Every structure is written in C-alpha cells, then in structure tokens.
Amino acid sequence: MSTIDHTTNGTTGADDAPEGIEQFTLRLRRYDPESGEAAYYEEFEIELEPHRSVLDGILQAKAQEDGSIGIRCSCRAAICGSCGTRINGQPGLACHTHLSEAMARSKDGKITVEPMGNMPVIKDLIVDMDAVHWKKQARVTPWLLPSEPLPEREHIVPRESMVDVTQSMACIQCGACVSDCLSMEIDPLFVGPAALAKTYRFVGDPRDSRHAERLSNLAEDPHGIYACTHCFKCVEACPKGVAPMNQIMRLRRIASQDHHIVDRNNGERHEMAIVNSVKRYGTLNEAKMVPDSYGGPLHPAAAKELLSSLPVITTALLRRKVTPKSALFHHKLPDQDQIKRIYREVGEREGRLEFNLYVEQPDEDDTAPTSHAERAGADEGSASPTPSKGLTEAETAQKDA
Ligand code: SF4
Numbered sequence: 103m104s105t106i107d108h109t110t111n112g113t114t115g116a117d118d119a120p121e122g123i124e125q126f127t128l129r130l131r132r133y134d135p136e137s138g139e140a141a142y143y144e145e146f147e148i149e150l151e152p153h154r155s156v157l158d159g160i161l162q163a164k165a166q167e168d169g170s171i172g173i174r175c176s177c178r179a180a181i182c183g184s185c186g187t188r189i190n191g192q193p194g195l196a197c198h199t200h201l202s203e204a205m206a207r208s209k210d211g212k213i214t215v216e217p218m219g220n221m222p223v224i225k226d227l228i229v230d231m232d233a234v235h236w237k238k239q240a241r242v243t244p245w246l247l248p249s250e251p252l253p254e255r256e257h258i259v260p261r262e263s264m265v266d267v268t269q270s271m272a273c274i275q276c277g278a279c280v281s282d283c284l285s286m287e288i289d290p291l292f293v294g295p296a297a298l299a300k301t302y303r304f305v306g307d308p309r310d311s312r313h314a315e316r317l318s319n320l321a322e323d324p325h326g327i328y329a330c331t332h333c334f335k336c337v338e339a340c341p342k343g344v345a346p347m348n349q350i351m352r353l354r355r356i357a358s359q360d361h362h363i364v365d366r367n368n369g370e371r372h373e374m375a376i377v378n379s380v381k382r383y384g385t386l387n388e389a390k391m392v393p394d395s396y397g398g399p400l401h402p403a404a405a406k407e408l409l410s411s412l413p414v415i416t417t418a419l420l421r422r423k424v425t426p427k428s429a430l431f432h433h434k435l436p437d438q439d440q441i442k443r444i445y446r447e448v449g450e451r452e453g454r455l456e457f458n459l460y461v462e463q464p465d466e467d468d469t470a471p472t473s474h475a476e477r478a479g480a481d482e483g484s485a486s487p488t489p490s491k492g493l494t495e496a497e498t499a500q501k502d503a
C-alpha cells in the first residue's frame with residue numbers, strides 16, 4: 103500500500119517549537135470507496151503537547167493540512183463513543199489515547215491510525231456502525247421489557263441488582279470490542295461482544311420479564327452466546343472496562359444453571375464436557391470433547407461431527423499433536439485430590455456468586471440472596487434490606503477464578 107508523506111512540509115521543527123510542544127508523525131490510513139482507488143497511508147507531522155490526544159493530532163492535521171481527512175468525533179472526552187479507531191493496531195478511542203502513550207507503543211516512531219475492523223469503511227477512519235454494530239444491538243432488543251401490569255409507582259429494585267448491571271451499563275457503544283472480535287471475523291453473523299454485553303444489562307435486571315426468552319433465543323442461535331471463543335480481545339479492547347466476554351460467560355451460566363437451557367448447538371453440552379474432563383483428568387481430554395459435546399460416543403450427531411472432523415484429526419495425527427495412545431489413554435494430573443477438593447468446595451456453595459469489577463468497597467452485611475435466580479425472584483415491591491457484600495478487586499479475581 104502506498105504512502106504519501108507530508109512530513110517535510112516546512113512546518114516548524116521540534117527545536118523551534120514552544121516549550122512542551124513536540125513533533126509527532128501521524129500515519130493515517132486513507133480510503134474513499136467512492137473514488138475507486140485503493141487505500142493508502144498518508145503521513146502528517148503535527149505539533150502538540152504529548153499529553154494531548156491522538157484525536158487532537160488528527161484534528162490538527164485536518165485543520166492545517168488536509169480538510170478531507172475523515173474522522174468521526176464529538177465529545178472529545180471518552181463519553182460519546184464516536185472516535186473508535188485502531189491506533190498502532192490496537193482498538194481504542196482516539197480522544198482517550200495520549201500522543202505519548204501511542205508513541206510508546208509505536209514500533210517505527212510513527213503513530214499509525216486506521217479504521218476499526220469488522221465494519222465496512224465509509225471514508226478514511228469512519229466505519230459504517232449501522233451496517234454491523236447497531237444492527238447487532240437491535241438484534242438483542244436493547245430495552246427493558248417489564249412485566250404487565252406496570253406498577254402504579256416506580257419499580258423499586260434491590261441495590262445489588264443494579265450494582266450487578268453497572269458494568270454492562272458503562273458501555274458507550276464505541277464498537278472497539280466489535281472491531282477486534284475474532285469470532286466475528288470468522289462469523290460475521292455472530293451477535294458479538296457489545297450486543298451480548300447489552301443483553302446482560304437486561305438479563306441482570308429484575309425488572310425485565312423476558313430473561314428466559316432472551317437467553318433461550320441467544321443460546322439456540324448458532325451465532326449467539328456459545329459462538330464466543332473466549333479470546334479476551336474484547337476485554338482488552340474496551341476502553342470502559344465493560345469486559346464483554348465476562349458478561350457473555352455470565353449469560354451462559356444463567357442460561358445453563360438457572361434456566362436449564364440445553365441448546366441445539368451443543369453449547370451447554372460442550373461446556374459440561376469441559377467441566378467433566380477437567381474433573382476426571384485435571385486437564386482437557388481433547389479426544390473426548392467431540393463425542394461428549396454431542397451426546398456421547400454412540401449418538402448419531404457425535405458420529406456425524408467426528409466424520410466431519412476427520413481432516414482435522416488426520417492433520418493432528420500427522421503432526422503428532424495427538425497420538426492414538428494419548429487419545430485412548432489420556433493421562434491424569436498427579437494430584438487428583440486437589441482437583442476433587444476444588445470441585446467439592448465450589449459444588450457445596452449454596453448460591454453462585456456473580457462478581458462485578460465495579461464493586462470495590464465492602465458493605466457490612468453479606469446475607470443477601472446471591473444467585474441470579476434468587477435476585478430475579480426477589481420481591482420487586484420492597485427494597486432489599488440486605489445489600490450484597492461488595493468485593494475488592496483482589497477478592498473478585500480470586501473468587502472468579
Ligand atoms: S471473547 Fe468472545 S466476544 Fe470477546 S472478542 Fe473474543 S470471541 Fe469475541
């Protein structure tokens with residue numbers, strides 16, 4: 103891809119710049135689908151304080167060098183979600199990324215800014231959010247569906263329930279997670295991290311009356327909650343700490359453990375196959391994953407899936423990633439007692455705790471209902487007298503593991 107260089111344009115050099123001002127080279131990806139020309143990179147030299155944002159740099163280049171640079175922005179304060187871009191290959195908000203920070207991550211001394219991925223480019227750094235992001239949001243009915251009749255006065259919601267959905271409510275719809283979702287790259291129909299995080303916002307809300315329908319719909323959809331591959335990309339990408347993957351895992355837990363949804367995509371069975379494999383061997387027995395995920399070795403669906411997996415199995419055998427012996431006699435980790443103890447302790451807990459990284463200060467009372475089902479069934483007409491115990495981030499990480 104060609105590069106146009108504007109950096110030797112006679113502007114003031116760094117040595118002549120006022121104190122605190124530094125020079126940075128922005129390398130912007132330019133593309134106008136209507137021009138019929140291929141995309142190319144164009145370099146601009148900008149002068150700003152290092153704590154200023156990449157967006158400030160782009161706007162300076164646009165104001166001083168080329169007014170046709172396409173960038174979407176509004177608040178310039180990490181609130182509106184308009185300025186999602188890829189900076190040095192990482193998705194993020196241009197207004198929320200300091201020039202110094204972007205330079206520190208640069209491998210070639212230039213700050214490369216590109217449009218987000220997984221969405222068509224309208225022009226330069228502007229992507230078509232309607233075509234992907236907003237369409238997927240609409241897919242999950244992103245509003246509250248309360249039970250009828252509506253109460254005469256306001257719903258009173260237990261405090262812990264609202265704390266529980268705070269993390270998903272923090273989403274500013276920037277699309278950074280969608281941009282980097284590996285599942286969506288392979289399967290453009292995947293509902294995706296932002297829309298599924300939005301789903302948790304309502305599934306976690308006791309005022310919503312359609313938890314079961316929402317979950318069943320997204321479990322049965324081959325592009326729904328079980329299409330996420332746990333790659334963590336959305337967690338890394340999100341500038342607001344929404345951690346969409348965590349919200350998806352919570353949806354799965356609620357779907358399988360609280361609503362007992364056994365989906366036709368074998369998502370629930372596959373998760374149980376993993377749980378049982380680790381329980382039995384301490385590790386994943388890959389050879390048993392397919393049959394166990396498809397209803398057992400004698401199930402017709404398992405045979406069909408095994409047959410379709412033959413090319414992969416053959417390649418794995420040829421490359422000695424798996425041998426017939428290791429497939430038939432999977433080794434067990436030595437300390438089976440420890441594994442049994444972990445399963446026993448988790449299994450003996452009375453309720454499942456769902457954690458929210460936004461909760462940092464412990465409350466004094468810890469006797470509130472803790473499972474999602476208990477919370478959802480809580481009397482909406484009375485505020486909970488027993489708010490849940492908040493957890494520090496360290497406790498949260500430890501217990502969530
Ligand atoms: S964790 Fe799941 S939703 Fe998130 S980016 Fe990876 S595949 Fe997509």
Ligand code: SF4
Pocket residue numbers: 272273274275276277278279280295296299339340341342343344345346
């Ligand atoms: S979940 Fe995070 S990255 Fe995804 S759209 Fe919302 S704020 Fe942006």
Ligand code: FES
Pocket residue numbers: 174175176177178179180181182183184185186195196197198
């Ligand atoms: S301009 Fe609003 S989030 Fe960046």
